Amino acid sequence: MVSDPVFHPWSAQAKVAQETVAGGAGAWFWNQAGERWLDLHSQLGNLNLGHQHPAVVAAIREQAGRLCTLAPSFRAEVRDEAARLILEVAPAGSRSVLFTTGGAEAVEHALRMARVATGRPKILAAHRSYHGATEGAMGVTGDPRRWPLPTTGAGTVRFSGPYRYRSDFHASTDAEERDRALDHLRRLVAYEGPASIAAVIVEPVVGSNGVLVPPDGYLAGVRALCDEHGILLIADEVMTGFGRCGAWFASDLWQVRPDLTTFAKGVNSGYVPVGGVVVGERVADHFAERPYPGGLTYSGHPLACASIVASIGVLRDEGLIERAARLGATVVRPLLDDLAARLPVVGEVRGTGLAWAIELVADRATREPLVPYDAPGRPHPRMVEILRACRARGVWPFVAANRVHLFPPLVIDEDDLRAGVAEVGAALTG
Structure with missing residues (x-):
């Protein structure tokens, strides 16, 4: 064999x-x-x-003929343009983009940003969730894929999100499911101590755990709870961003503004590996005068950024x-x-x-x-x-x-x- x-x-x-x-x-x-x-x-x-898609293939080919790769310590016009276009369609209040090479890395950096910016250790994450296969991303993942890795997830506290068909809250209507899920989350925050919680991470529409569309008002309620206690809201839009849910980002369906938004997949259809974190005002302000402790050799890779520029153009033009x-x-x-x-x-x-x-x-x-x-x-x-x-x-x-x-x-x-x-x-x- x-x-x-x-x-x-x-x-x-x-x-x-x-x-x-x-x-x-x-x-x-x-x-x-x-x-x-x-x-x-x-x-x-x-x-x-x-x-x-011919437009994306052509953009990658053209960029390869000009400049294949460049360290992130140098400025590249195509990287600036990709970030600018992402910010044009990102939720209001977005300031900048950290590029990664995929969705799991994006989640890793969003978690790090949240912990460093708040000085708090804990992350609240949903049971029915998937955030990636790297150590930190798997640590906040809730589904059975994390089971063989019992040592991951230090500092993670899990909660039940809304899922009326199999409600953990014995709800019979969307309004009951929303209110009881929010009450559950509020009580969990109180039990854990709000001052210890850096962020709540959510998939605005849960992806590989069942395409769970939250009831109206749920995400706004999570946003309000985070604001009340100085907790950051991380929206994992790796699967739902760039049109998948009928909006640029699933958060837009409920006009919710996350503090950090992760993306990958749809930003360029995966033609070149890429992902990133859209950084909101609070986190951007924190790192304005303080160095961010992290980076990647291929952050903002020119071929990936060229494919992003072309892809966003196609999404808009078509x-x-x-x-x-x-x-x-x-x-x-x-x-x-x-x-x-x-x-x-x-x-x-x-x-x-x-x-x-x-x-x-x-x-x-x-x-x-x-x-x-x-x-x-x-x-x-x-x-x-x-x-x-x-x-x-x-x-x-x-x-x-x-x-x-x-x-x-x-x-x-x-x-x-x-x-x-x-x-x-x-x-x-x-």
Whole structure:
């Protein structure tokens, strides 16, 4: 047996079986045998502009011909332009951008900024959350992926966020869920001591833990609680930023201004590894005369920044933010509502923009999940079978726990989107 030269993430190395991809265009990708799949999860939720968008490819090529790399201690026009464009669309009060090479690093630096700027040690983070696979980011992650790493998370205190379908607060309405979740968080802050808490980190719309859209008023309530006690609010928008939820940032859906916003994925569709932290006024003021204790060799890499400049231009010029909101409301929601009405295995559908989850149940009356929540790593065999059925029908969504996630590229053809959702429904029927 020939040893695989690649060490694969989230996998038992002897059990890895991967599809070799030969190419992609728009919302489609294919293997060497010519089998094609509609990419209904944008790879890992990052490919907002689809595969091989010509404007982004051209920008990377042009920048490579001019200057491939540059240390962050030197100024680069393309880096300045990328930061300027991000700040134009970021929540109000944003001052500057620290560039990283991915989302987990962005979270690491946001946590460090919060602790240094406040002088406080603790971070409050949600149970149903994912913030990245580096040590600090995994420490604030709440889902089972952190279980094999029991020593991570020093200084992290976890709370339950709103999730009415499986409410930890015995709520029967969105208003009850909002109020009880906020009361729970307020009591936790009191128990821990407000003066010890540097930040609350939230995904404004929870991503890989179920596309949990909070009830109206929840994020504003978290913001108010943070303001009351001098706690910073970190919005992890790695998955939800740059149009995914039908707004530039998911925080915009509720007009909430975080102190720190992390981003990656959609900022350039992952064409070159990049991420970053949008720094708000309070943190920017703290480091105005004090050195920030951190940095990266590839911070603001020219090729990555060129791809950001091009990507933001495409998002604006092609109206993709508005398009994502429209397709979510007029295409995806009605189609998924129809699936929920017809298929007993569907317990709930939820989402916004082009971020959706289909929650699968063994029993609709009891809401028993189709598969258990307690399995980190590879999907449950039952969910692997569902993904295999989808692949056989030419669509490739993402499965996590007892859910099928749909995060299609924002450029997806509307007819392809309709057909893709229908094929997912057919796979669930089988």
